[in-house]
Amino acid sequence: MSTGxxxxxxxxxxxxHLVYAENPPQNExxxxxxxxxxxxxxxRLRKDLAKTDYDVILVHSPHWKTRTGxxxxxxxxxxxxxxxxxxxxxxxxxxxxxxxxxxxxxxHAEGQARKLEMSLMxxxxxxxxxxxxxxxxxxxxxxxxxxxxVSSNSTYFDFSNEMGQDEMARLGEATRAAIEQTxxxxxxxxxxxxxxxxxxxxxxxxxxxxxxxxxHHGQYLWDMRVIELMKQGRTRELMDILPDFTEQAISxxxxxxxxxxxxALDYPSFPAEVYGYGSVIGTGNAVVGWIQSIGTANVANxx
Amino acid sequence: MILHGYxxxxxxxxxxxxxxxxxxxxxxRGFEQAREEIKVSGADLILLYSTQWVNVIxxxxxxxxxxxxxxxxxxxxxxxxxxxxxxxxxDFAKAFEAAGRGRGLFTRAVSYKGFPIDSGTIQAxxxxxxxNALPACVVGCNMYADRAETIVLAKAAVDALKATGKxxxxxxxxxxxxxxxxxxxxxxxxxxxxxxxxxWNRKLLEMLEDxxxxxxxxxxxxxxxxxxxxxxxxxxxxLSGVLGQHNGYAGxxxxxxxxxxxxxxxxxxxxxxxxxxxxEFDEGExxxxxxxxxxxxxxxxxxxxxxxxxxxxxxxxxxxxxHTSAKKAPKxxxxxxxxxxxxxxxxxxxxxxxxxxxxxxPGGPVRNADGAPRDYDAAAxxxxxxxxxxxxxxxxxxxxxxxxxxxxxxxxxxxxxxxFNEVYRQYFEGIQATRTTVEVRxxxxxxxxxxxxxxxx
Numbered sequence: 001m002s003t004g005x006x007x008x009x010x011x012x013x014x015x016x017h018l019v020y021a022e023n024p025p026q027n028e029x030x031x032x033x034x035x036x037x038x039x040x041x042x043x044r045l046r047k048d049l050a051k052t053d054y055d056v057i058l059v060h061s062p063h064w065k066t067r068t069g070x071x072x073x074x075x076x077x078x079x080x081x082x083x084x085x086x087x088x089x090x091x092x093x094x095x096x097x098x099x100x101x102x103x104x105x106x107x108h109a110e111g112q113a114r115k116l117e118m119s120l121m122x123x124x125x126x127x128x129x130x131x132x133x134x135x136x137x138x139x140x141x142x143x144x145x146x147x148x149x150v151s152s153n154s155t156y157f158d159f160s161n162e163m164g165q166d167e168m169a170r171l172g173e174a175t176r177a178a179i180e181q182t183x184x185x186x187x188x189x190x191x192x193x194x195x196x197x198x199x200x201x202x203x204x205x206x207x208x209x210x211x212x213x214x215x216h217h218g219q220y221l222w223d224m225r226v227i228e229l230m231k232q233g234r235t236r237e238l239m240d241i242l243p244d245f246t247e248q249a250i251s252x253x254x255x256x257x258x259x260x261x262x263x264a265l266d267y268p269s270f271p272a273e274v275y276g277y278g279s280v281i282g283t284g285n286a287v288v289g290w291i292q293s294i295g296t297a298n299v300a301n302x303x
Numbered sequence: 304m305i306l307h308g309y310x311x312x313x314x315x316x317x318x319x320x321x322x323x324x325x326x327x328x329x330x331x332r333g334f335e336q337a338r339e340e341i342k343v344s345g346a347d348l349i350l351l352y353s354t355q356w357v358n359v360i361x362x363x364x365x366x367x368x369x370x371x372x373x374x375x376x377x378x379x380x381x382x383x384x385x386x387x388x389x390x391x392x393x394d395f396a397k398a399f400e401a402a403g404r405g406r407g408l409f410t411r412a413v414s415y416k417g418f419p420i421d422s423g424t425i426q427a428x429x430x431x432x433x434x435n436a437l438p439a440c441v442v443g444c445n446m447y448a449d450r451a452e453t454i455v456l457a458k459a460a461v462d463a464l465k466a467t468g469k470x471x472x473x474x475x476x477x478x479x480x481x482x483x484x485x486x487x488x489x490x491x492x493x494x495x496x497x498x499x500x501x502x503w504n505r506k507l508l509e510m511l512e513d514x515x516x517x518x519x520x521x522x523x524x525x526x527x528x529x530x531x532x533x534x535x536x537x538x539x540x541x542l543s544g545v546l547g548q549h550n551g552y553a554g555x556x557x558x559x560x561x562x563x564x565x566x567x568x569x570x571x572x573x574x575x576x577x578x579x580x581x582x583e584f585d586e587g588e589x590x591x592x593x594x595x596x597x598x599x600x601x602x603x604x605x606x607x608x609x610x611x612x613x614x615x616x617x618x619x620x621x622x623x624x625x626h627t628s629a630k631k632a633p634k635x636x637x638x639x640x641x642x643x644x645x646x647x648x649x650x651x652x653x654x655x656x657x658x659x660x661x662x663x664x665p666g667g668p669v670r671n672a673d674g675a676p677r678d679y680d681a682a683a684x685x686x687x688x689x690x691x692x693x694x695x696x697x698x699x700x701x702x703x704x705x706x707x708x709x710x711x712x713x714x715x716x717x718x719x720x721x722x723f724n725e726v727y728r729q730y731f732e733g734i735q736a737t738r739t740t741v742e743v744r745x746x747x748x749x750x751x752x753x754x755x756x757x758x759x760x
Contacts, residue, residue, distance in 0.1 A: 081417040117486040123380040155485035
């Protein structure tokens with residue numbers, strides 16, 4: 001009998017700047033703050049998640065890039081130091097996490113049953129990518145839940161965005177089936193930005209907010225269009241336009257995280273909660289939640 | 304100077320599992336042949352560019368003298384771990400950073416414990432330089448950089464070699480065709496992903512074996528489009544840039560084969576000046592990076608809103624102009640740069656003793672605020688002038704030692720020449736630059752000494 005379910009999903013972008021700005025004890029660099037609107041967005045997400053009963057976090061990260069299929073962390077405990085190779089000045093984070101290996105193996109099996117290329121990462125020396133760590137930290141800084149990390153298998157996006165997205169949708173279905181089968185109550189995180197054209201220089205003080213803005217207006221317009229569809233619960237329509245968005249907004253959705261999330265959530269039709277939107281070094285980032293208990297209750301109340 | 308160039312693959316299978324496929328073993332032998340060449344080359348540095356160290360913010364240069372970690376590849380974790388202890392030339396990294404900034408690039412030397420060195424760099428340095436006999440300098444691949452910016456980066460590396468007097472071999476870590484099998488395969492079944500990719504690779508290798516490095520740089524966009532080039536061929540732009548952008552090389556393909564479907568080759572390039580040095584530039588010569596023309600970064604508006612911070616940040620440069628940071632040199636009193644790079648030389652503007660940021664004049668100004676003459680220390684002013692020039696040249700990747708000519712301006716020859724001349728001697732006696740000293744009636748600010756120099760770039 002299947003008892004498991006996805007209780008919540010979130011678009012949970014991973015700019016290291018947000019962790020840097022809050023000065024948690026795990027992160028070595030110190031800041032004067034910055035990017036408050038996004039950080040307040042994460043605070044609001046955490047408040048809603050605190051009302052939600054979940055026992056595992058699954059995260060799909062663009063910074064565990066694989067080209068040989070979909071890989072899953074499958075070592076029970078992983079710890080170490082994560083240094084961001086792009087922003088080493090901002091993120092040098094000591095991590096220690098538990099991994100739900102049983103669930104990882106179930107996703108592996110469900111993926112294989114759907115003819116997806118699946119691998120388990122069982123090397124205990126593996127350094128977990130910073131995207132996974134950042135999104136998990138911002139959603140659950142207590143680190144009191146095990147995680148399952150899913151790699152970004154971007155190979156099919158090399159052929160076309162449609163092919164890549166289709167592959168990720170099948171992976172999302174496999175993820176949902178594994179959660180149901182193992183009886184987990186799961187929170188899913190898509191660790192990605194929306195528009196993703198960075199600045200190529202950095203202010204002398206990275207948190208100087210007078211220098212922060214979206215890279216260009218076209219990206220902003222695309223981000224707003226995508227967010228509006230989320231707010232209206234029109235996620236199937238969002239999937240239809242996602243290949244164009246990915247192309248035209250140079251979006252990080254090219255790494256598949258959002259398609260995976262929406263497919264795993266079975267394309268929710270209730271309105272998403274937009275917790276915050278802001279730019280980080282020119283890229284567009286939104287913290288958005290689909291929390292089943294809140295979202296479906298709101299729909300019921302509005303009838 | 305660059306003694307030899309090499310192209311090597313980044314996927315770490317020749318390092319981790321050469322026994323699993325004869326092509327992987329052949330590639331490993333290719334690395335070993337290259338290693339033997341490097342050993343007798345007389346180089347004192349390995350200068351390496353890796354497409355697997357993807358950069359977003361400018362160009363990062365590894366500045367940790369002894370990076371050490373246990374690395375596991377993101378894809379090939381089942382093939383084992385890659386423990387490494389490497390030796391980097393941290394001083395050269397700093398010189399490269401300065402030279403890059405002198406050409407308008409956002410370059411940054413980084414030195415952090417546990418920094419994740421990429422698989423391609425680890426494989427290259429462990430197979431080409433297993434005992435760390437030579438120090439290395441590693442620079443990343445900016446995913447937004449176009450051909451012009453990447454060539455400027457290469458020229459900055461050459462500037463740094465000139466400034467430090469080092470001899471290097473240049474290594475480009477890159478795949479040829481970069482289409483891979485999107486699944487786990489039995490290693491013994493590895494082959495080129497498609498016949499088309501194989502044909503494109505062989506065409507590229509034919510040109511490289513003919514020593515046509517610059518021709519490859521010019522056709523690599525088309526190659527990348529057709530054969531899914533690694534980082535759109537940026538490593539080839541960089542390699543041609545450091546090798547002088549010509550076709551006068553003798554090339555040897557030491558190994559070629561598949562790595563998970565991608566095209567992998569070890570290629571050695573040695574100077575062959577007797578060969579055809581001609582080059583056909585399909586794009587203009589580029590010496591400096593002019594930034595993104597303000598289109599993406601908010602341009603002048605952003606700068607105008609925060610002038611102090613903008614002045615502190617590296618400034619875009621155009622047409623060879625060098626604007627030194629306001630923290631390092633006094634700001635100009637007119638519409639001119641601190642210096643200008645032209646060909647092999649740097650022409651420094653007339654520089655006085657004013658201090659960066661404060662405008663304070665060591666030894667005091669020659670006039671009071673009301674314009675009345677006052678006593679001042681010409682020796683202190685002369686020392687400050689030379690120190691300012693030193694800072695400008697070093698920021699541009701050059702040095703006082705590289706000065707070939709000085710023009711010196713004094714407002715009172717009779718009073719100040721002796722003191723000026725003694726300080727000058729202390730700095731320039733060993734440099735032996737040519738010099739002209741003249742008296743002028745006044746200088747634009749209340750100073751007694753100004754100097755203008757020409758230095759080797």
